Structures are given as structure tokens and as C-alpha cells.
Amino acid sequence: LHSTERSCLLRELHRFESIAIAQEKLEVAPPSPGQLRHVFFHNALPFVGFGFLDNAIMIAAGTQIELSIGVVLGISTMAGKYCRVRNCLFLFSRSSSLAGYVEALASRLGLSIPDLTPKQADMWQTRLSAHLGKAIGVTIGCILGMFPLLFFGDEEEKLEEKN
DSSP states (O other): OOHHHHHHHHHHHHHHHHHHHHHHTSOOOOOOHHHHHHHHHHHHHHHHHHHHHHHHHHHHHHHHHHHHHHHHHTOOHHHHHHHHHHHHHHHHHHHTTHHHHHHHHHHHTTOOOOOOOHHHHTSHHHHHHHHHHHHHHHHHHHHHTTTTHHHHHHHHHHHHHHO
8 A cells, every 4th residue: 555545544444443432332223124134235246246156167167177087088977076076176265266356346336335333243133144145145146157057968968978
């Protein structure tokens, strides 16, 4: 960060700290259903994108490895599936770095951060809403990311016939 950005960040942190100290003395109301919905969607949308990319990449690359390396090496279908699972685990570790890009895209599209106090953000209702949003988001993304399976049906049937 440049010196002007650092000073602006420091100023905002001091302001946030003074607000947090003042709020320690006040009792905070739990988040409203609207705020919880905002937290849910704020956490779900980036994970839809992440689940989509993750599953689509794993299916496409895993199938290609199984079809190309399996045929070249003359290994069985089960050994090819094993290589595919190992590849998927490797790709998952690589694609988890995509989450940052998906979140950056979501913020550029106008997905704003929910307006909660620090105490409200730490309440169990808020955490539950965030975790449910992530779980449901990645589930929907993985289901949508299965679209490469539409293109691999014939190739896998041909591979099964050769064995």
C-alpha cells in the first residue's frame, strides 16, 4: 500500500476501534431476518462460483487423464479411476486458490458486505447463516459444475467397450 492508503486504513481502523469500544458498553440486538438473509447470500454467491469452477475443472481434467493416460499405459479402468481421484485431490488444492478471484468478482459486481456491528457478526445466528450460505452455495455450484458430464458420455462408453 502507498503511504496515503496506509494512513487512510489506519484512520479507519482507529475509528472502527473506537466504535467497538463504545459498543462494548451497550447491549446489542440480534441481527434482523433481513440482515441474516444478506449474510446468507453474501456468503453463498461466491461459493456458487467456486463450486462450479472446482467441479467443472475436476471433471474435465480427471476424465482426460483417465482417457489419455489410461489408454497409453494400458491400465485397467479401476486404476484409471484411482488416477482420476488422485488428480481431483490435487486439483482441489489448486482450485481453492480460485476462491479469492471469485470473491473479488462478486465484490466488483456489487455484492456488498452486510452492515453488522462486530458483536452482531459474532452471534451464533450470523455464523449459522454464513455457514449455511457457504454450504448451500458450494452444493449448488457443484451441481451446476457437472455440465462437462454431458460431453463425456460417449467417450466413456467407448472406453468401457474396449476393455
